Amino acid sequence: MAPSMQAGRSTAITVAATAASIASIAGLLYHLEIPSLLQQRVKARRVEPRCYSSMTKPSLPELRILTQQQTLHETYPLASTIEKNIPIYDCATFDLTDTERLQDELYHNLVSGPGVYVLKNFFADTSVIDSTNLAYEDIISRELQASGAKGDHFGTGNSRIWNAFSKHALQDPESYVRYFSNRWFKVVCDSYLGPGYQITTQVNIVRPGGKAQMPHRDYHLGFQTDEDVVAWPKAVHHMSGLLTLQGAVAHTDMPLESGPTRLLPYSQTFGEGFRSYRRPEFIEYFESNYVSVALQKGDAVFFSPSLFHAAGENVTADFDRSANLIQVSSAFGKTMETIDTLPLIEKTYDLLAEKHRVEGLSMEVDAFIRAVAEGYPFPTNLDCRPPAPGGMAPESQQQILRRGLIEGWDQETMMGELNETREASTAIGKIGVQTKVFGT
Template identity: 50%
Template sequence: MNGTAKANSHVNGNNKLLPSPQPRLFSIDNPPSLEDFKKLTSQSTSSCTYPLANSIETNVPIYTLPTFSSLTPAQCSALQDEWNHILLSGPGVFVTKSLYKDIPLLEKVNEVYASIIASEASGTGKKGDHFASSGSNSRIWNSFSKHCLADPKSFLDYYSNPYLPLISSAWLGPHHRLTAQVNVVRPGSAPQISHRDYHIGFQSTSSCSQFPRAAQIASQFLTLQGAVAHSNMPLESGPTRLLPFSQMFEEGYMAYRLPEFQEYFVENYVAAPLELGDGLFFNPALFHAAGRNDSKDIQRSANLLQISSAFGKPMEMIDTYPLIEKTWDRLVDIYKKGGMSEEVKAFVGNVGEGYPFPTNLDRRVPETAGMAPESEQDLLMKGLEKGMSSTEILEEVRKMREDSKP
């Protein structure tokens, strides 16, 4: 037995050498292996594995969807089996051609989106985006709700598409929640840096490193990423860049920010051109990035779907405001005596909301680097450090809540 094996082993009560438990955390000081990543992402997608796909292009299965009513329950289940396999242990992404066949409906929805964009552009305040500087592109946060309020008829027709729950439940099971954001990328817009998505993809490196490896792997099962093409997206317009099979790299959330992984992505990504009404769906752990729009006149437009598992909710509803109100003065006294002790941190962690989502991203603008606004716990920590009174901290909490509402 070599030295490495001995170093990773221990002796049990019967004097037998057993493997040591795997550390629960990925090490922030021990970079993930780029060579392992290269091997994983050098696989090829076999058409034999996905017989219901009409083609495989650049490792991405392409499905031309028939009219939904023509499918039998068995055929629906067979499609879901393939989609689940793709997302879990296949290339991690697939295209659905003709997800929306009603072109006049899409044109009407685009008119609604344009009116929302124009209305919001006339207002004041900073507009945030996850990768472009403010104002470079057009973004509608919560296009789902805004669409309904602006034009209920087209909203109902658009979100009555039975393929949406079929695709979503293939990955998430029943009772999922759909949210959406529109992004219009103008000619000349720069590409996005490769990344993974919500949840852990929206954490800083330091924060990410505190989540156990099992939680990092499990994160991908909580959401499904999708996009509906609201314009034609030829390759020159920069459709989403994708790295097939990268969702299976366990250390991916630790790796995607590293320069060598970003360089490898740029050298090896693929992209699937889309037509108006097509859909693109992928595992949120897949390395991906919006592409550069090198076209002269294509306003690349997509309704970005983020579908969340029903399991991403607590068992009971907790209103933290009265809890903070009742305990703040005493907490301040404890902080003044002992500083930011582990006890203070523990209490803040138990009482305050540590996760800033869901929120209103129009009013609580995400910063490009962190992609997430301040959490309630962040606010309480800041309040202690700044010596805020009970009245001051409660006003800040109230404002955060108001700003988070739809």
């Protein structure tokens, strides 16, 4: 072999060996998460704004890149199939004596993956759903007689039962026990929230012609206005999606024409999602890229509250789409001690009103309002205190206190308003008052 050819071959071998070594080192660094560690060191040494700026626009290209990922079956090997980027699991195939691997997959999905999964045969025995539907029909009928049907911008004729979790128990204890004894609730809720979670449910029936929702995110920050959202630090935006698990159990079959939930996989990983979903360009992107999966009665879908989603339009001529909407809350998020704020406000209101008369809504006045009154209107009784149009929250104690100071209320007027609000927020004695008509 000529010396030049030998030299060329030697060079090629050296280049290949060097490339292999670099690849090996890069793989090791990736495995050890060295890039993430270096990025964290950079972050630790540079102070950045704690909140998203209302003066800048959220990045649609970033959302586009995140949501164009492909879900790999290798990532979720326990799934029966991947449909439209969504892992589909068949509950009938699992032995629940060992759920660790399955829960690992479900957790990864909501935190880092597509953000949504479907559980086929969540209720293998649908007779419990039939019994539950009869109980719901009785509740809806009674509430319609009490308050009449009411429409909204999602279309008239739809039915929603607020606090169906409590009303179901009072209406039909037997089907209630059978329903919530389903061990899959424990598997799913534990996988994302850990122990100590609390379940709430709202029944939603969308009649033919029921219109689609606008895309949105959910509780907690999803229930805030755009102006309020940017006041919360970035860490809270991330935390909000980790405090709640959203889901729905299909109480009827849900063919695509009936409008099952529209979903944008991977959108829960977009950091600025809570302040972007109302923007026209983000709505347009959602409308062009969402996916929906048909469900059968007894199936369930669970997703991160940070996922961009919306109820679909029921374009059928004669089919009612019925779902039991599941919202599960983390045990964390409650105070260590119970504070009854009303006596505190009553005792200090005249002093606060005088301070406001002199100073206006100064930083000191606002600081006291935030300390003495509740700033969050949940939990509440949504039959009596429904969200404002657009899905916003009811008025909080702090907002009422500020409004009363500005309008010059005396102590008697203020306490009357706060007591009335508390009475309306109490679930006891008010279960089964009425049904709000509300699409979802």
